[in-house]
Amino acid sequence: MVKVAVIQFPGSNCDLDALEILQKTIKVSTDLVWHKNLKLDEYDAYVLPGGFSYGDYLRAGAIAATSSSLETIREATDKGKPVLGICNGFQILVEAGILPGAVLRNSGLRFVCKWTRLRIESTGTPFTKLASKGQILRIPIAHNEGRYYLDKDQLAELERSEQIVLRYVDENDVPNEDSNPNGSLDNIAGICNKRGNVMGLMPHPERASLPVLSPENYPEGRIIFDSMVESLGGSTGGK
Amino acid sequence: MTRSVIEEPQSLIMVEVQKPNLTDEEIRYAVKKLQREPNEVEWAMLEAQWSEHCSYKSSKPLLKQLPSKGPRVIVGPGFDAGVIDIGDGWVVTLHIESHNHPSAIDPYGGAATGVGGVVRDILSLGTRPIALLDPLRFGSIESPHTRWLFDNVVRGIADYGNCIGVPTVGGEVEFDPSFERNCLVDVVCVGLGRKDKLVLGEARNPGDLVYLVGGNTGRDGIRGAGFASKALTDKSDTERSAVQVPDPFTKKLIIEAILEAVDANIIQGMKDLGGGGLTCGLSEIAAKAGTGIEIDLNRIQTREPNMLPAEIMISESQERMILLIREEDERKLVNILEKWELGFAKIGHVTEGGLLIIRQGNEVVAKAPAKFVAEAPLAPRSAMRPRYLDVLAKVPEPPLPEDLDQTLIELISSPDIASKEWIYRQYDHEVGIRTIIRPGQADSALLRLPNKSSLALTTDGNSKHCYVDPYWGTVGVVSESFCNLVAGGAEPVALVDHLQFGDPGNPEVYWTFKEAIRAISNYLKALSVPCIGGKVSFYNEDSTSRRAIKPSPVIAALGLVDPKTPRIAQALRKEGNDLVVIGNTSDEMGGSEYYEHIHKLTGGRVPRVNLKKERTLLRSLLRSLRSGRVESIHDISKGGLAIALTEMSVQGRKGVTVNLDKVPNKTSRIDNSLFSESRSRFIIETKPRDITRIVNSFKRLGIPAAKVGSVTDNGIEFLSKGRSIIAIPISEVSRAWSETIPRAMEATL
Numbered sequence: 003m004v005k006v007a008v009i010q011f012p013g014s015n016c017d018l019d020a021l022e023i024l025q026k027t028i029k030v031s032t033d034l035v036w037h038k039n040l041k042l043d044e045y046d047a048y049v050l051p052g053g054f055s056y057g058d059y060l061r062a063g064a065i066a067a068t069s070s071s072l073e074t075i076r077e078a079t080d081k082g083k084p085v086l087g088i089c090n091g092f093q094i095l096v097e098a099g100i101l102p103g104a105v106l107r108n109s110g111l112r113f114v115c116k117w118t119r120l121r122i123e124s125t126g127t128p129f130t131k132l133a134s135k136g137q138i139l140r141i142p143i144a145h146n147e148g149r150y151y152l153d154k155d156q157l158a159e160l161e162r163s164e165q166i167v168l169r170y171v172d173e174n175d176v177p178n179e180d181s182n183p184n185g186s187l188d189n190i191a192g193i194c195n196k197r198g199n200v201m202g203l204m205p206h207p208e209r210a211s212l213p214v215l216s217p218e219n220y221p222e223g224r225i226i227f228d229s230m231v232e233s234l235g236g237s238t239g240g241k
Numbered sequence: 242m243t244r245s246v247i248e249e250p251q252s253l254i255m256v257e258v259q260k261p262n263l264t265d266e267e268i269r270y271a272v273k274k275l276q277r278e279p280n281e282v283e284w285a286m287l288e289a290q291w292s293e294h295c296s297y298k299s300s301k302p303l304l305k306q307l308p309s310k311g312p313r314v315i316v317g318p319g320f321d322a323g324v325i326d327i328g329d330g331w332v333v334t335l336h337i338e339s340h341n342h343p344s345a346i347d348p349y350g351g352a353a354t355g356v357g358g359v360v361r362d363i364l365s366l367g368t369r370p371i372a373l374l375d376p377l378r379f380g381s382i383e384s385p386h387t388r389w390l391f392d393n394v395v396r397g398i399a400d401y402g403n404c405i406g407v408p409t410v411g412g413e414v415e416f417d418p419s420f421e422r423n424c425l426v427d428v429v430c431v432g433l434g435r436k437d438k439l440v441l442g443e444a445r446n447p448g449d450l451v452y453l454v455g456g457n458t459g460r461d462g463i464r465g466a467g468f469a470s471k472a473l474t475d476k477s478d479t480e481r482s483a484v485q486v487p488d489p490f491t492k493k494l495i496i497e498a499i500l501e502a503v504d505a506n507i508i509q510g511m512k513d514l515g516g517g518g519l520t521c522g523l524s525e526i527a528a529k530a531g532t533g534i535e536i537d538l539n540r541i542q543t544r545e546p547n548m549l550p551a552e553i554m555i556s557e558s559q560e561r562m563i564l565l566i567r568e569e570d571e572r573k574l575v576n577i578l579e580k581w582e583l584g585f586a587k588i589g590h591v592t593e594g595g596l597l598i599i600r601q602g603n604e605v606v607a608k609a610p611a612k613f614v615a616e617a618p619l620a621p622r623s624a625m626r627p628r629y630l631d632v633l634a635k636v637p638e639p640p641l642p643e644d645l646d647q648t649l650i651e652l653i654s655s656p657d658i659a660s661k662e663w664i665y666r667q668y669d670h671e672v673g674i675r676t677i678i679r680p681g682q683a684d685s686a687l688l689r690l691p692n693k694s695s696l697a698l699t700t701d702g703n704s705k706h707c708y709v710d711p712y713w714g715t716v717g718v719v720s721e722s723f724c725n726l727v728a729g730g731a732e733p734v735a736l737v738d739h740l741q742f743g744d745p746g747n748p749e750v751y752w753t754f755k756e757a758i759r760a761i762s763n764y765l766k767a768l769s770v771p772c773i774g775g776k777v778s779f780y781n782e783d784s785t786s787r788r789a790i791k792p793s794p795v796i797a798a799l800g801l802v803d804p805k806t807p808r809i810a811q812a813l814r815k816e817g818n819d820l821v822v823i824g825n826t827s828d829e830m831g832g833s834e835y836y837e838h839i840h841k842l843t844g845g846r847v848p849r850v851n852l853k854k855e856r857t858l859l860r861s862l863l864r865s866l867r868s869g870r871v872e873s874i875h876d877i878s879k880g881g882l883a884i885a886l887t888e889m890s891v892q893g894r895k896g897v898t899v900n901l902d903k904v905p906n907k908t909s910r911i912d913n914s915l916f917s918e919s920r921s922r923f924i925i926e927t928k929p930r931d932i933t934r935i936v937n938s939f940k941r942l943g944i945p946a947a948k949v950g951s952v953t954d955n956g957i958e959f960l961s962k963g964r965s966i967i968a969i970p971i972s973e974v975s976r977a978w979s980e981t982i983p984r985a986m987e988a989t990l
Binding site: 012013015016018019022023036052053054056057058059112113114115116142144146206208209211212214215 | 396399400403404405406488489490491493494580581582665666667668669670671672673674676677689808
């Protein structure tokens with residue numbers, strides 16, 4: 003049976019949200035695992051949830067990136083298991099060097115919480131498998147440090163190898179300055195590693211997975227979790 | 242995360258133990274009760290605990306007037322938070338706190354630790370904090386000092402609330418010159434838990450161990466309670482050591498560790514350490530149960546060496562909790578605390594006999610009955626109706642504006658009315674995956690509950706009304722809270738109040754305080770809803786200008802929405818729909834935004850509430866909402882009918898055409914009909930086929946209701962006597978409404 007781990011760091015605060023959605027909405031067997039207790043063989047996929055691990059002291063995600071659990075995540079990555087980093091989880095994966103680039107302070111220098119429109123740029127990851135290229139997902143963001151950055155050559159490389167998975171877009175589905183909530187390079191909202199099995203994104207799909215919490219009752223964020231379970235060959239809770 | 246670090250030379254924060262800051266009567270009472278002169282440590286403890294902040298010595302007898310019982314009330318006033326039974330084994334907890342004085346001198350740290358404090362209150366009951374709301378009051382937004390306070394208060398709340406993962410789902414802001422130096426920073430926190438896991442702040446079992454958990458004890462926040470119990474002065478800036486240092490990360494660990502311990506059923510009693518520090522926590526938890534507590538100060542981890550016993554006993558260092566556990570559960574507790582890497586110390590145990598005994602090693606440094614420490618002698622206060630009220634009642638009417646289009650634009654640009662998006666964008670209002678109705682979408686926030694019903698939350702105040710008429714102003718504030726809940730489809734269930742005034746020793750100030758309590762009490766009795774707790778904050782005045790703040794009772798109320806009630810927001814839905822106004826509009830312009838902002842006029846008649854009809858009105862409104870015939874709804878409050886319609890219009894990006902002559906109206910002037918803030922009124926959007934049923938359902942009960950216009954694809958238009966008196970494109974009002982606050986704040990930054 004497929005089993006997912008949501009990793010809990012001190013200061014994680016979207017851990018219970020991700021757990022609830024995976025267990026009750028996606029209906030996949032999921033454990034909340036204290037970061038020190040994470041073991042490689044027990045799980046088929048890993049979710050690093052949002053929050054302020056270690057208070058985001060030093061830099062967002064920097065201290066959690068030194069947790070022994072990240073060694074396990076690295077091994078899981080090498081084995082091709084799906085790894086999803088949401089918000090602070092994304093920051094941790096970047097700080098650990100598992101995903102490229104850096105996530106900097108928002109260009110507006112303030113925390114931003116709002117619903118965003120995201121365009122699927124790549125379906126080559128286990129988290130976007132069920133989506134189609136160009137599909138729009140409405141998912142909220144909430145962060146202080148979400149400005150994705152990397153240098154020009156690396157960006158070109160990222161683009162070439164289809165590692166850009168999500169971009170912020172406007173009402174007409176165009177990525178531009180108006181629709182960019184944090185100054186992210188090229189409106190990037192989510193990326194994956196070369197192999198495609200590790201994805202990090204700033205928006206919170208778990209907050210857009212229940213109809214009652216979503217615009218016009220369309221829970222467009224759950225496709226990320228549904229895709230993950232589908233890619234593992236498991237069945238999901240249906241829509 | 243930025244952190245506010247405050248360092249002060251030690252000399253400023255040594256405690257002057259020789260001269261207790263107590264009144265002569267209090268000193269005599271203490272000596273008489275103890276039958277000896279208290280020592281230095283005891284004086285320091287009494288000074289902290291008997292401050293207004295901890296003891297409620299000026300307010301206690303009056304607060305008893307408030308109805309506090311009800312079928313859903315599990316815990317009422319007198320504990321860290323009120324507890325409401327929401328069914329199916331679940332409870333909701335509610336509390337409100339302020340951090341006014343600290344925020345006035347260190348807005349970032351003061352606001353952040355204010356959040357921290359109220360979150361601990363909710364946690365103390367063994368419930369998980371699930372929502373915050375922030376009512377804020379500042380001076381004029383034109384003032385650079387106000388903008389500095391406003392900016393940092395919002396950042397402080399945001400950084401703290403966001404980090405601990407509790408969503409900030411609502412709030413309100415008022416700007417008025419009376420808050421220029423003494424801003425009001427209130428925080429409401431709501432908790433959720435299981436009824437069978439509730440923990441009380443009572444040391445019931447002698448022999449239980451006392452654990453101090455969380456941060457170390459330092460010299461920050463020394464005498465914070467005393468600092469909060471006097472007026473701000475020119476020298477207040479030097480008291481920054483009275484402001485605690487926020488550490489939301491540690492708070493987050495405490496929340497999770499304590500909830501894990503609550504879940505394991507090992508906590509027998511619990512108390513957060515806030516104002517008055519260990520003195521307050523230990524004396525109250527023992528006094529509540531009639532037991533005593535003995536502790537050893539040498540076991541407490543201090544942040545700096547050589548802290549005096551008195552300093553340890555009154556330090557208000559943040560992120561600390563007192564836990565009482567049975568000896569056999571010690572290992573379990575320690576395992577949990579070690580997992581979360583929290584500091585902790587076993588500092589003593591619960592005793593029989595009611596004595597609070599503070600030892601340092603073998604030496605007893607303080608010894609007094611816990612009840613004696615916990616319960617300050619009451620401070621009798623006299624009350625006198627302020628003379629200014631008569632002057633304000635008789636202000637002449639202002640001239641009728643020539644250009645009402647311009648008036649509407651100016652009014653919607655008033656910072657009291659303008660969009661608060663600049664604030665709530667900075668707050669994570671989604672974390673916890675419960676937020677159904679978000680800030681700015683409707684009159685109250687709505688949260689998903691585990692038992693299928695949902696929880697409506699609102700917080701309201703109106704200092705401008707309360708200044709001109711403390712009684713009717715306060716009635717109006719409670720009414721507004723209830724109207725907001727009902728507009729959200731909720732049945733009002735309970736409230737907490739926060740009464741913020743100047744120096745209670747001033748009879749005129751004390752009179753306004755009494756009137757506010759009488760008002761809340763009368764309203765709640767008429768509606769049969771309990772007050773389950775609250776807070777009093779006095780000395781909100783600036784001794785330099787000798788000016789007290791305007792009376793500022795603030796209400797936080799909660800209601801329950803049954804699963805069948807549809808979700809209804811305030812944005813207009815569809816062109817061609819009809820608009821209904823419910824309730825009567827009168828010449829009640831006193832304290833209105835129209836008088837204050839447009840005419841710079843303070844005074845007049847403040848809106849009144851018909852307490853006999855309020856319940857019928859709210860009930861029939863709830864029935865309409867449940868019938869599914871309401872497309873959108875907004876209560877009419879600040880800025881009156883014209884502003885409420887404009888807000889619905891801007892949010893729905895639809896126009897309105899309204900005939901003012903059709904509005905149920907007793908006003909003598911056209912501007913009064915547009916901008917009067919008469920209470921208990923609503924605008925409802927409904928489909929044309931439902932209009933007759935909706936209107937009749939109110940009229941049948943004697944409640945004024947009429948179709949006044951319809952939703953259009955044009956701008957905002959008001960007609961009277963066959964001609965257009967206001968016609969403005971939506972884009973214009975929309976811009977005015979959304980740009981006011983960001984523009985003012987960007988100028989600062």
